Amino acid sequence: MSKFFLKEKNLEALGYILYAKKVEPHVTTTDYWSPETRDSIVMDGLLKNGLQLYHAAKTDLFKLKYAYQIVRLAHYNGHYNDAIKYYDELVGPNPTQSILQPMSLALKAGAFFRLGRNEDAAYLFSKAFHQSHVKKFLIITVLTGLL
Structure with a gap:
């Protein structure tokens, strides 16, 4: 991967990877037997940073990637109305075909x-x-629990 970035000099991709690595520990579950303790202040900061990066992104692909992380952060931080809003505003209108569309949905x-x-x-x-x-x-x- 280092060779790719040295050769391609794709700073947008590198910036996204660095951001995603910061987000990951806050939106994943490592122990399904114990409730997660999440740092809501850190997550709110990452969400705010993600919104800035989203607006600075040059391509629809990276806008979608940032939008997915933003929706994840809002969801896992318990800001469910915000997660819905961010999906509707940032993910829904994005034309990029990606696995991130249904994952965000x-x-x-x-x-x-x-x-x-x-x-x-x-x-x-x-x-x-x-x-x-x-x-x-x-x-x-989840669907089984809803029926």
Whole structure:
């Protein structure tokens, strides 16, 4: 990867990777048996930084990548209405075809689920399920709980 960046000098890609590596520990689960303790202040700072990077991004691909991270941060920080809003404003209109589209849609569905809007959640989870094989087990688990 270092050779790629030295050769291509793609600073936008490098900046995104550095940002994503900062976000990752705050949006993943390492121990499914214990509740996660998340630092909401750090996550809010990363979200704010992500919005700045989103607006500075030059290509739709990197705008989508930043948008996905922003939706993830809002969702995992418990800001479910913001996760829905960020999906609608940043991900939904993005024309880039990517696995990040259905993954972001699943986060929006999860936000609806957490807000008690189970019918909306089930509908969006079914759309995400249809669009991608990624995380199908998680989607089936959540849908089963909704039925």
